[in-house]
Amino acid sequence: MPATFETSFAKALLGAEATFPPGIAAHTGAVPARRFAVYRNNVMASLGAALAQRHPVIERLVGGEFLAAMARQFVMQHPPRSPLLAQYGEEFADFIAAFEPARELPYLADIARLEAARTRAYHAEDATPLGGDGFAALDAETLGDIRLQLHPSAAILRSPFPIVTIWAMNSGELELQPIETGQGEDALVVRPHLDVEIRALPPGGAAFLQSLAGGRPLRDAIGAALADHAGFDLTGNLAGLIGSGVVRAILSPAERTP
Incomplete structure (x- = not known):
């Protein structure tokens, strides 16, 4: 025609x-x-x-x-x-x-961004997340130079509103209760296995993951997280990396993220 x-x-x-x-x-x-x-x-x-x-x-x-x-x-x-x-x-x-x-x-647009990220994660490429054994074998002397390849389904969202809590209370994950809408939350959306998971990130966690997703070495990601929040907890955030299944692979200093 x-x-x-x-x-x-x-x-x-x-x-x-x-x-x-x-x-x-x-x-x-x-x-x-x-x-x-x-x-x-x-x-x-x-x-x-x-x-x-x-x-x-x-x-x-x-x-x-x-x-x-x-x-x-x-x-x-x-x-x-x-x-x-x-x-x-x-x-x-x-x-x-x-x-x-x-x-x-005013939080509605960020809830829509969260739900869109959830759909993209559901349809993202499958990949086996890296377990704790992969981190245990790292050399402490070169730890700051490594880069982490994040799971292809991973997305990080930052919001001045409690989007994870709002989403959870209106999707059956949490019971409805009064909340302070001025309390911001950062979200990690990832599908390490069959189901898409939405997690609230700790202080500095979003800056940490965004830096890693951008191909920066771990040392730089830590610096970005501390600049974002002086109370950044490296140990807790590394544990979160493992527990959430958001890391696909550890790259040596000579390797580059895709």
């Missing part, structure tokens, strides 16, 4: 105005405006459902009706670029941050 027809069809399908694309005819000779309207509604509903499936905690927080209205606005501004609906909505968090009716829930 000509590009001009595809453009007009897509504009009519996902545009804000309920227009009908030219060049479409039914075998009966009648203009199939009603059928197109049904198709348009089905497409909008399917994309909205994909967003809801990817963001169940967002739906729990705002309700199905609010999410459906927000999703409809999003779909019109951000039509899908891939046939894989599991990947649809990468811009949703930024959209929420600018969505005026959601301003009373």
Whole structure:
């Protein structure tokens, strides 16, 4: 089909105005405006459902009706670029941050980022995490020069809001209780085995992991963590690395991260 027809069809399908694309005819000779309207509604509903499936905690927080209205606005501004609906909505968090009716829930965009990271982790490459034995064999003299390759599913998110606690209380991980929304939390999202895990990182932990993810040697990562939080606990964070399964491999000083 000509590009001009595809453009007009897509504009009519996902545009804000309920227009009908030219060049479409039914075998009966009648203009199939009603059928197109049904198709348009089905497409909008399917994309909205994909967003809801990817963001169940967002739906729990705002309700199905609010999410459906927000999703409809999003779909019109951000039509899908891939046939894989599991990947649809990468811009949703930024959209929420600018969505005026959601301003009373300032943490909502970061919850969306957390849920998007959870989906990406679920579909990430499988990899066997490194166990404690791999760390036990390290040479103390060259410890600061090693680099750690993180698990391909790993993501680190930083937020001025308690996103891990909010997510856990609205996904069944924790019981609902009053919280102080001004208390920030950093999150680690990783799928070391079958299930995606979301963990709150200790002070300095996010800067530590971000530095390691950027290919910096352990010595530099420790420095970044201490600069971020003077009370950074190296022993506790190293134990967290092992326990969370976030490390895929230890690289010697001569090796480079992929």
